[in-house]
Amino acid sequence: xxxxxxxxxxxxxxxxxxxxxxxxxxxxxxxxxxxxxxxxxxxxxxxxxxxxxxxxxxxxxxxxxxxxxxxxxxxxxxxxxxxxxxxxxxxxxxxxxxxxxxxxxxxxxxxxxxxxxxxxxxxxxxxxxxxxxxxxxxxxxxxxxxxxxxxxxxxxxxxxxxxxxxxxxxxxxxxxxxxxxxxxxxxxxxxxxxxx
Amino acid sequence: xxxxxxxxxxxxxxxxxxxxxxxxxxxxxxxxxxxxxxxxxxxxxxxxxxxxxxxxxxxxxxxxxxxxxxxxxxxxxxxxxxxxxxxxxxxxxxxxxxxxxxxxxxxxxxxxxxxxxxxxxxxxxxxxxxxxxxxxxxxxxxxxxxxxxxxxxxxxxxxxxxxxxxxxxxxxxxxxxxxxxxxxxxxxxxxxxxxxxxxxxxxxxxxxxxxxxxxxxxxxxxxxxxxxxxxxxxxxxxxxxxxxxxxxxxxxxxxxxxxxxxxxxxxx
Numbered sequence: 001x002x003x004x005x006x007x008x009x010x011x012x013x014x015x016x017x018x019x020x021x022x023x024x025x026x027x028x029x030x031x032x033x034x035x036x037x038x039x040x041x042x043x044x045x046x047x048x049x050x051x052x053x054x055x056x057x058x059x060x061x062x063x064x065x066x067x068x069x070x071x072x073x074x075x076x077x078x079x080x081x082x083x084x085x086x087x088x089x090x091x092x093x094x095x096x097x098x099x100x101x102x103x104x105x106x107x108x109x110x111x112x113x114x115x116x117x118x119x120x121x122x123x124x125x126x127x128x129x130x131x132x133x134x135x136x137x138x139x140x141x142x143x144x145x146x147x148x149x150x151x152x153x154x155x156x157x158x159x160x161x162x163x164x165x166x167x168x169x170x171x172x173x174x175x176x177x178x179x180x181x182x183x184x185x186x187x188x189x190x191x192x193x194x195x196x
Numbered sequence: 197x198x199x200x201x202x203x204x205x206x207x208x209x210x211x212x213x214x215x216x217x218x219x220x221x222x223x224x225x226x227x228x229x230x231x232x233x234x235x236x237x238x239x240x241x242x243x244x245x246x247x248x249x250x251x252x253x254x255x256x257x258x259x260x261x262x263x264x265x266x267x268x269x270x271x272x273x274x275x276x277x278x279x280x281x282x283x284x285x286x287x288x289x290x291x292x293x294x295x296x297x298x299x300x301x302x303x304x305x306x307x308x309x310x311x312x313x314x315x316x317x318x319x320x321x322x323x324x325x326x327x328x329x330x331x332x333x334x335x336x337x338x339x340x341x342x343x344x345x346x347x348x349x350x351x352x353x354x355x356x357x358x359x360x361x362x363x364x365x366x367x368x369x370x371x372x373x374x375x376x377x378x379x380x381x382x383x384x385x386x387x388x389x390x391x392x393x394x395x396x397x398x399x400x401x402x403x404x405x406x407x408x409x410x411x412x413x414x415x416x417x418x419x420x421x422x423x424x425x426x427x428x429x430x431x432x433x434x435x436x437x438x439x440x441x442x443x444x445x446x447x448x449x450x451x452x453x454x455x456x457x458x459x460x461x462x463x464x
Contacts, residue, residue, distance in 0.1 A: 030456050030459065033270050034460040036457075037257070037260070037262065040266075041254055041257040041258060057266055057269070061269040065270075127249070129253075131246075131249050132253050132254075147250075150215065150250050150251070151250050151255075153216075155217065174211050175207050181246060
């Protein structure tokens with residue numbers, strides 16, 4: 001009885017102590033920390049550049065924290081954060097467009113600063129580096145669908161949710177991304193054969 | 197008499213098959229179509245190889261070390277952390293307090309003492325230890341950072357659980373070394389850091405024997421030394437320095453984040 005009263009009081013004190021709120025302000029959520037590597041990869045694929053990617057991750061984490069009450073406990077935190085990241089990126093692009101109306105993003109001919117490291121000791125992995133270079137020539141729309149489906153292995157419905165597009169659009173983007181990438185790789189391979 | 201006679205396989209099914217998302221009957225029919233149509237079989241094989249290659253090329257990003265500023269971004273800002281949140285729950289709590297009444301007041305006092313007593317002592321001890329050793333120009337530590345591995349092994353052994361020195365170079369502080377400090381019942385490990393202006397910080401770690409297993413940051417000032425302390429699992433941490441609260445909180449976030457990242461990695 002006394003123990004019960006004590007624990008009841010303890011939770012009461014917990015509520016009344018101003019520095020304590022239910023989500024323990026001041027500490028990174030371990031789940032949030034665990035999601036960072038995947039967010040960095042997604043950001044790297046979107047921006048093609050390491051430092052811009054980390055800025056995007058930082059903005060995403062800040063936004064994620066602000067909106068944390070909208071995350072339903074038990075649902076996939078990764079997908080939720082991906083959604084936020086996609087939206088942050090799209091908004092950034094939109095404001096960049098407004099600032100520099102003469103810069104066309106659609107005509108982006110692949111990113112020259114495409115920085116996705118393949119482990120340095122894998123010298124025999126030249127084709128992986130080339131694959132990433134080819135991937136850099138796809139549009140950001142196609143790159144992200146490819147990442148989410150082929151690398152993150154999310155369901156098409158989840159991808160549609162993250163990108164706020166119909167499943168049909170996910171499928172057509174995925175199809176275009178894969179075929180373009182495949183053509184780029186085989187084109188390159190046949191050029192090599194000719195050069196030999 | 198081959199591909200032309202059979203119904204074309206829907207493009208969406210090809211991708212679902214490649215991604216392992218096609219139900220069993222769909223798989224059976226696409227596999228039958230692949231037997232009839234070598235071009236389709238070749239295309240599917242190359243898409244699968246593409247998936248594998250993309251994973252192989254992009255997976256190394258996951259193993260990169262997380263920069264300190266990203267770990268710090270996974271926490272709320274200092275302003276938000278310290279602003280009290282009064283909510284309906286608190287209002288209900290206040291009402292409940294009235295109902296519970298004075299009769300149980302002594303219990304409440306008891307709990308309050310239990311909650312605040314131990315951590316305050318830790319902050320105080322941490323501040324004293326910091327003031328004592330940080331001011332020592334020649335011998336602030338027992339083992340210098342050059343022998344970090346030996347230092348960490350020794351402290352781990354003495355404390356009875358794994359301790360590590362977080363890397364604070366990202367916020368301008370290099371590890372000087374560490375020492376053992378007398379604690380409550382168990383010894384405390386002290387890591388000393390120093391920045392380019394020769395300002396020193398100390399991080400103290402000890403096994404927490406009693407008290408609630410909470411994780412909120414708490415702040416105290418003792419004799420001009422700022423201390424952030426928190427309890428994580430069964431370990432108590434105190435970060436002390438002669439710098440202002442906001443700066444120290446930022447560094448405390450980095451320390452906490454690095455320790456949380458190690459834990460997250462260990463539990464994978």
